[in-house]
Amino acid sequence: MPDLPRSARVVIIGGGISGCSVAYHLAERGWTDIVLLERKQLTCGTTWHAAGLVGQLRASQNMTRLAKYSVDLYRRLEAETGLATGFSQRGSMTVALTEARREELLRQASMARAFGVEVNQLSPSEIKTMYPHLEVSDIVSGVHLPGDGQADPTNIALALAKGARMRGARIIEGVKATRVTTDHGRVTGVDWQAGEETGHIAATMVVNCGGMWGRDLAAQNGVALPLHACEHFYIVTEAVPGLSQLPVLRVPDECAYYKEDAGKILLGAFEPVAKPWGMNGIREDFCFDQLPEDFDHFEPILANAVARMPILAETGIHTFFNGPESFTPDDRYYLGEAPEVAGYWVAAGYNSIGIVSSGGAGMALASWMDKGEPPFDLWEVDIRRAQPFQRNRRYLRERVTETLGLLYADHYPYRQVATARGLRRSALHEHLKARGAVFGEVAGWERANWFAKDGEPREYRYGWGRQNWFHNSAEEHRALREGVGLLDMSSFGKIRVEGRDALAFLQQLCGNDMDVAAGRIVYTQMLNQSGGIESDLTVTRLSETAFLLVVPGATLQRDLSWLRRHLGGEFVTITDISAAEAVIPVMGPRSRELLARVSPDDFSAEAHPFGLAREIEIGLGLARAHRISYVGELGWELYVSTDQAAHVFEELVSAGEDLGLRLCGLHAMDSCRIEKAYRHFGHDITDEDHVLEAGLGFAVKTGKGDFIGREAVLHKREAGLSRRLLQFRLRDPEPLLFHNEPILRDGRIVGQLTSGAYGHTLGGAIGLGYVPCRPDETVAELLASGWQIEVAGRLIGAEASMKPLYDPAGQRTAG
Structure with missing residues (x-):
């Protein structure tokens, strides 16, 4: 024993x-x-x-x-x-065979500099010098990271x-x-x-x-x-005479990597369509086992490799290896x-x-x-971040056929997964699809990212420049800014917190004051003991004992976990009702006019001010209208029982025809929110970002009594800020920003962008990012510096701002 x-x-x-x-x-x-x-x-x-x-x-x-x-x-x-450990710090090299991959490598090199990783850009001739056995005639460029290695x-x-x-x-x-x-x-x-x-x-x-x-x-x-196992293939050659120690080499455009070890070459692959393994479980005696060879599956990789490294044609294969590795969605x-x-x-x-x-x-x-x-x-x-439905084995089997290959695929911005799609759909999905919606996926939810016009392909055409949806999204953006747009945000996580002690419970978890009148909407964060942001949400008080928490769809499981872990002996119930209600944001200067056509209720600023939720009649049904906005315009989010959502959508579309109502996607919403410098959880605000440094002190009420993170907020207020979140606009209207681009202050890298998008109203790419500052440094001193953003190796001048560059006084939402 x-x-x-x-x-x-x-x-x-x-x-x-x-x-x-x-x-x-x-x-x-x-x-x-x-x-x-x-x-x-x-x-x-x-x-x-x-x-x-x-x-x-x-x-x-x-x-x-x-x-x-x-x-x-x-x-x-x-x-x-x-x-x-066999650790050999011999460096690594990645080479590009296309202009698109070159752009990706240049952006990665910029990112490496921001992260403090030594990186060198390489020309084809420099690549040949470092890796003499390589065929470089069709190589465009490369990057070298001297600190990498193998073990x-x-x-x-x-x-x-x-x-x-x-x-x-x-x-x-x-x-x-x-x-x-x-x-x-x-x-x-x-x-x-x-x-x-x-x-x-x-x-x-x-x-x-x-x-x-x-x-x-x-x-x-x-x-x-x-997670699900996939077959992973590599070969090891016989010894190659005179082979010297070489850096690890990646040729992602050929799905291949190369490693020199003891005078031999290991060639491995991340092929575009992988082979899942172990669908029926893994046998009990599995131990140091290999899987059956599949030379036909590996042959296309090997054929490219022989052309890339001609010495392989003269070298025998010592080992053909196939073994299982775990992959996630x-x-x-x-x-x-x-x-x-x-x-x-x-x-x-x-x-x-x-x-x-x-x-x-x-x-x-x-x-x-x-x-x-x-x-x-x-x-x-x-x-x-894992969703309960992702335990489904068929879902995993289908998805991992793709995710293995995505490791070496072009990492284009906005790239969408293609497999295991269509599982979670809102009640409006087919209506949007019929009107040209092109969907992306978040936490399994199908969400309309943009709308194709009649005759246009309903698919992404990826690239590092303006993709095929750019101009469509620009028109959707302008509808939200100048007219009226309709979105589908049914993927929001919706949590009811109710019971005798619901108020006291939320007061302890939330930084803002939850003791408001029924119908009021409170924007708040749930903080940790360090003042970092665990959750970014709105809380609507529905009654004396009931509250509705609205969170991003991607963070629902995280937020439910945070709530439940802090539940002690209180009389409180926490219920996920995300699937019970659709959310239809109606946004833009003409949103009031549109709602008045489909509802007898009063939508004036006096009757329905910003930050108020109330029940309304709409069409033949009922909804709860929340006057709030993530695009920075007059507007309402309509919370509609799922069974009535299609009817409400049809009423709005019919009534908005002569108002120029436009169906809008998530890309347009994102470009609007970044112009307004609204934060995005997971990018601009995380659990290590102090709520005051994130510029969200207005949503924290230390005078209400004790709550998690209060002491950290008071301490930071007294000590002063050591970093601030700034908004940047590129002075050149052509380059695009995504995230992680280095921020330079007076010629020196001081941080990187947390998020980026094109601001169609502001006329240039917009980014948010944290920069260090002295506790006694004034905002004027900070902004007077010379600011640049590095985009794929180019330094672009930028305007920096503490206030939102769009509508800094917030007049658009207050009308």
């Missing part, structure tokens, strides 16, 4: 590099009673056959921060543990395991965790099996690092961990505490970047578990 303890502070399930990293970092923080259970042998699932590429530059600043940490960790592990995945995992053991963690092989036990929504321990023996370890925390087994393990407890891994079960933590789903990710992910998760909050904004990998 294995020597297992009866209890532990935490049980980690899975002995790949992820589980070993979590154990190492928890032990490093001084935790004791750590137990890691591995069903077979350490690294036997996916880690052992990973390619071991270690690239620092990721899609955001914080993901890059984690990758850079991994590099530093792998450099020092050998000295600490005595086990070689031995198995040895890193074993070194992490040894480091954890050195600090007292128990790592036990040959023991399978069969079930996580719970009681009243909290983890109580783990049931295990070793051969014929079974037992239980009591614990209040578990970490699911189960990799491709993780989804099914999580599902036993109703935890959504949406959005190509981002999962980290954090599952919203469904308290004490159930996750670190899984690494999408073939597990080696570079696991070091930093383990550090971040250990800090999160230790301190009770993440060390910095981790929303893009937060498990709370």
Whole structure:
């Protein structure tokens, strides 16, 4: 019988590099009673056959921060543990075969500079010098990151395991965790099996690092961990005479990467249409296993590779390898505490970047578990972004055929996924579709992003310049600004909080004052103890004891989790009613005129002022009209029972025909909101952005009494701000902004844009971004500096503003 303890502070399930990293970092923080259970042998699932590429530059600043940490960790592990990690900091190189890819690489290079990652742009001749075996006649350009490298995945995992053991963690092989036990929504321990023996370890925390087994393990407890294994192919050549140490090479336009190792070349692929694997579960004896060869599937990649590197034609293949790796619906891994079960933590789903990710992910998760909050904004990998429906295996199987290939596809702005679509549709979906809507997807919701005209293709034509929808969206934007536009925002998350103690509960969680008259709408944030923004929402008081919280569709699970985790003994019920109501924003200077045609109610400023919600008659039915706006114009959001939504839509469209009513998409809304400098959660405001630095102090009422984050707000007010969120407009009307472009103050990079879009009314690209400042620095001093934005290597002069560049006094919404 294995020597297992009866209890532990935490049980980690899975002995790949992820589980070993979590154990190492928890032990490093001084935790004791750590137990890691591995069903077979350490690294036997996916880690052992990973390619071991270690690239620092990721899609955001914080993901890059984690990758850079991994590099530093792998450099020092050998000295600490005595086990070689095989880490070789030989740099990496990515080459472009098209102008579109060149633009992408230039933008990535700009981003790298903003994130403090050393990067060099390369000409074809410089690429040939660094990689002499490469055919460069059709290469347009490239970038080189000297700090990147490669490592031995198995040895890193074993070194992490040894480091954890050195600090007292128990790592036990040959023991399978069969079930996580719970009681009243909290983890109580783990049931295990070793051969014929079974037992239980009591614990209040578990970490699911189960990799491709993780989804099914999580599902036993109703935890959504949406991942699915795919077959991942690479070949290793025979030894190549005279082959010197080379940087890691990526040729994304040919879906290929190359790695020199011990005088051989490893060629791997991220093909456009992948092969899902393990649909019927993974057999019990799976351990250091390979999957069957499929040379026909790999052959197109190899054919391009032989042309790209002619020495491959003269070199034999030593190994044709096919092994499973986990992929997720959005190509981002999962980290954090599952919203469904308290004490159930996750670190899984690494999408073939597990080696570079696991070091930093383990550090971040250990800090999160230790301190009770993440060390910095981790929303893009937060498990709370997972939607319950994503547990569906057919959905996952269809989606991962695409997401594997998206790793090396052109990362065009506004790119939409093509697979597993159409699941969540609003009651207006078919009406919008019939009128030319082109849909995007967020959290499974189909949302009209723009409208094609008769005869135009109803699809995206991607590129780095003005895409095919740009002018359509500009017309929609002008309708919202100058006439009247109609949107569908039924994807909003809608949460009812009600009961005797509902007011007191929300007063404790929200920064603004919730003690308002029934019918009033309050814009607020829910803060953490550091004053960071956990949620950005509106709260409408429906009655003495009932409130409606409206949140972005993408953050609904996060917000529900935040509310429920703070529920103590109060008499409060929290109900997700998102599917019960459609939301039809009617926006623009002529919105009042349109509503008067379909409703007998009074929509004057006196009868229905800004920030008021009330029931109205509309057509043959009823709705709740919220006078509020995310586009910065006069307008109402109509909350309509789903069964009446189509009727209300038809009434509005019919009545608005001679008013020039225009159906508008989310791209137009985004361009309007960024002109007004309205913040977007997850981009402009996150849990590490202090509410005062985000410029949202007007929505915080410290005089109302105690609430989460109040002390941090008072402290920041006294100490002064060290950074501010500014709005920028490019002086050149041609370049486009998306996000992460570097911000330069007087010629020096000081930050990067958090979001960007084209401002059709302001006549140029608009961006928001944080910049450092002195606590005693005046706004006038800050704005008097010379500001530039770097766009694909070009420095573009920019106007900076603290106030919204569009309608700074807010007169448009007050009319």
